[in-house]
Amino acid sequence: MTTIKDVAWSFFELINRGRLADAYAVFDDSGTWWNSLDRKILPMVRMKEVGQRIIEKMPLKFSLINLFQDGNVVIIECESHLVLADDRLYNNVYTFMFTFRDNKVMHVREHADTKYTVDMLSKEIWDVQ
Numbered sequence: 774m775t776t777i778k779d780v781a782w783s784f785f786e787l788i789n790r791g792r793l794a795d796a797y798a799v800f801d802d803s804g805t806w807w808n809s810l811d812r813k814i815l816p817m818v819r820m821k822e823v824g825q826r827i828i829e830k831m832p833l834k835f836s837l838i839n840l841f842q843d844g845n846v847v848i849i850e851c852e853s854h855l856v857l858a859d860d861r862l863y864n865n866v867y868t869f870m871f872t873f874r875d876n877k878v879m880h881v882r883e884h885a886d887t888k889y890t891v892d893m894l895s896k897e898i899w900d901v902q
Contacts, residue, residue, distance in 0.1 A: 778840055781847040781871045781878065785835040793828055797821040801877040808883040810890060820881075831855055831863075831894075838866070847871045863893050 780799050787796035806820035807813070815823065832855065839850040848870050855863040865885050872880040 775876075776842070777845065777871075777873045777876065778842050778847050780873070780876060781849055781869075782837060782840060784878070785837070785849070785851060788828060789834050791832070793825050797824065799878050800881075801874065801879050804877075804879040804881070806881045806883065809885060810887045833863075845873045847873065857893070861893065865889055865893075 784796050784799050787793070800817050800821065802818050802821075804817035806815045806817060806824075833853040834855065835851045835853055837849070837851050839848075841848045848868065850866070850868050852864060852866045857863055868884045870882040871878045
């Protein structure tokens with residue numbers, strides 16, 4: 774039986790395999806995504822578009838650190854890996870809180886080291902929103 778923990782982590786596993794459409798299919802279009810970089814709430818439909826463009830520009834790979842579930846909430850601690858064009862390694866650490874309804878992700882809260890992100894990545898990467 775597939776659990777919501779499986780569904781939550783499958784998002785990252787599918788990204789790792791380049792299956793972006795399948796990855797974004799775990800989200801309910803009526804949901805929202807919030808991140809600590811700009812502290813804005815995006816409608817999930819918009820985040821799917823933005824997220825796909827980010828991953829196409831920056832094909833991040835994710836590895837799992839910790840995974841917790843409490844009721845309909847799954848918390849994932851993971852890290853990204855990407856060799857940038859200038860051969861530096863981008864390796865950020867994230868905490869994602871996924872809130873589920875009917876086996877679909879309704880809301881995401883993404884926390885990351887925002888100073889590291891700004892210091893490591895060029896502004897062009899984020900000019901997709």
